[in-house]
Amino acid sequence: MDDKQEFIGKEEHDGKLALPDDILPDHLLVLPVNGRPFFPAQVQPIIISADVWGETLKRVAKTEHKLLGIAFVDDKQADEVPHLDDIPLIGCVVRVHKVQVEDGQVQFIAQGIRRFRVLEWVHKKAPFSAHVHYPQKGGEFTDETKAYALAIINAIKELVAINPLYSEDLKHYLNRFSPNDPSPLTDFAAAITTAEGPVLQGVLETLPLQKRMEKVLMLLKKEIEVARLQVEINQSVNDSISKHQREFFLKEQLKTIQKELGLSKDDKTAEIEEFEQRLEGKTVPADARKRIDEELHKLQMLEVGSPEYGVTRNYLDWATNVPWGVYSEDSFDLQHARETLDAHHSGLDDVKQRILEFLAVGSYKKEISGSIMLLAGPPGVGKTSIGRSVADALGRKFYRFSVGGMRDEAEIKGHRRTYIGALPGKLIQALKDVEVANPVIMLDEIDKLGSSYQGDPASALLEVLDPEQNKEF
Numbered sequence: 312m313d314d315k316q317e318f319i320g321k322e323e324h325d326g327k328l329a330l331p332d333d334i335l336p337d338h339l340l341v342l343p344v345n346g347r348p349f350f351p352a353q354v355q356p357i358i359i360s361a362d363v364w365g366e367t368l369k370r371v372a373k374t375e376h377k378l379l380g381i382a383f384v385d386d387k388q389a390d391e392v393p394h395l396d397d398i399p400l401i402g403c404v405v406r407v408h409k410v411q412v413e414d415g416q417v418q419f420i421a422q423g424i425r426r427f428r429v430l431e432w433v434h435k436k437a438p439f440s441a442h443v444h445y446p447q448k449g450g451e452f453t454d455e456t457k458a459y460a461l462a463i464i465n466a467i468k469e470l471v472a473i474n475p476l477y478s479e480d481l482k483h484y485l486n487r488f489s490p491n492d493p494s495p496l497t498d499f500a501a502a503i504t505t506a507e508g509p510v511l512q513g514v515l516e517t518l519p520l521q522k523r524m525e526k527v528l529m530l531l532k533k534e535i536e537v538a539r540l541q542v543e544i545n546q547s548v549n550d551s552i553s554k555h556q557r558e559f560f561l562k563e564q565l566k567t568i569q570k571e572l573g574l575s576k577d578d579k580t581a582e583i584e585e586f587e588q589r590l591e592g593k594t595v596p597a598d599a600r601k602r603i604d605e606e607l608h609k610l611q612m613l614e615v616g617s618p619e620y621g622v623t624r625n626y627l628d629w630a631t632n633v634p635w636g637v638y639s640e641d642s643f644d645l646q647h648a649r650e651t652l653d654a655h656h657s658g659l660d661d662v663k664q665r666i667l668e669f670l671a672v673g674s675y676k677k678e679i680s681g682s683i684m685l686l687a688g689p690p691g692v693g694k695t696s697i698g699r700s701v702a703d704a705l706g707r708k709f710y711r712f713s714v715g716g717m718r719d720e721a722e723i724k725g726h727r728r729t730y731i732g733a734l735p736g737k738l739i740q741a742l743k744d745v746e747v748a749n750p751v752i753m754l755d756e757i758d759k760l761g762s763s764y765q766g767d768p769a770s771a772l773l774e775v776l777d778p779e780q781n782k783e784f
Contacts, residue, residue, distance in 0.1 A: 348383035352499035367438035459524040466531040594636025643674035648704035702751035715756030720766035
């Protein structure tokens with residue numbers, strides 16, 4: 312600061328009337344605060360730690376003027392005492408109002424009055440105190456200063472129009488200051504911005520009015536841009552939410568109208584009707600049909616949100632997807648079978664001859680059911696592709712799955728329906744996928760079947776493949 316800058320102490324000069332805020336003490340207690348610096352045009356609450364700064368407030372309460380110096384310290388916790396070198400020499404003197412102590416914290420209303428500058432530290436440990444002086448309030452009011460003041464006023468108006476929350480701060484300011492006084496106007500404009508603490512401290516320490524106004528005007532422009540962007544983002548989010556809400560309400564109204572007119576049904580009724588439609592045209596065995604009907608009746612009684620509803624619905628979904636009584640027509644044309652085998656494979660005459668003999672027996676019996684063929688040989692000789700050729704020769708659907716490394720018998724027999732994600736065995740899954748009840752199913756890598764603590768899938772597979780055991784399968 313310029314050493315020639317004038318300062319005002321306790322006494323006034325030239326016989327002019329002294330206002331209360333013009334008579335300021337040369338000695339101040341100083342309170343470091345974090346977050347943001349305090350400006351002369353501000354009135355706002357401050358909360359501090361009672362254990363650390365309670366003594367400072369007690370000493371202020373004993374003074375007649377109730378004045379306290381507020382100095383901004385960056386990166387300081389509320390319950391920490393900063394080093395003396397970290398406290399800036401320029402701060403804001405405030406009048407303390409309505410001190411309250413609660414839950415180990417002191418809260419008071421601070422009314423900003425003037426800037427102060429520390430001349431000498433009197434007490435260098437908490438509570439801090441110092442000899443201070445006060446920069447002259449005003450500055451030369453030139454046409455250029457007036458232009459900056461008008462620009463700041465217009466920027467504040469624009470900011471208030473974008474974000475009405477600033478209007479309350481503006482009302483408090485106008486109750487205390489004249490809108491034509493550029494110095495408090497500049498400080499007020501800086502205080503309402505969301506600039507970081509060190510940036511605002513730089514504004515507080517800029518004593519020449521015009522330079523301070525230049526800095527604040529730049530901060531206001533940035534604030535306006537941020538406020539505009541925030542408004543655009545909020546508008547975009549609100550439009551999206553409103554659109555989704557509108558669609559939701561319209562859909563709900565449409566459901567209600569359709570239900571009242573009998574044009575639609577609730578989700579449960581629709582699912583039950585879908586399950587019944589799947590069974591139309593299918594020849595379901597009596598025992599299976601009885602079980603499906605029992606589950607459909609149970610589904611009608613259950614609430615949609617109950618866990619048992621999901622289990623029952625999943626069971627019916629699989630039970631009605633099985634191709635009950637849907638068979639593909641077998642082809643017993645041995646000449647066609649020979650041509651198919653020759654088209655897919657060269658050589659292997661002994662294998663082809665054995666397959667033709669197998670098909671010839673089926674042709675004589677007019678059916679091939681429950682028959683098992685074993686294809687053995689080293690990897691890569693064509694076992695899997697021979698199985699596909701047999702399906703093509705018969706005109707049947709083909710499904711292949713590998714049991715190599717399988718260790719869980721539930722993969723063959725199916726999981727318990729009470730388990731989460733329970734599925735039927737691989738053979739039932741195959742019937743659902745091929746959509747016929749008489750596909751050619753190839754169990755690949757059967758010699759690599761394993762066993763573990765979960766069970767023995769080889770034994771479960773024997774139950775499936777043995778005609779005496781699977782007749783009620």
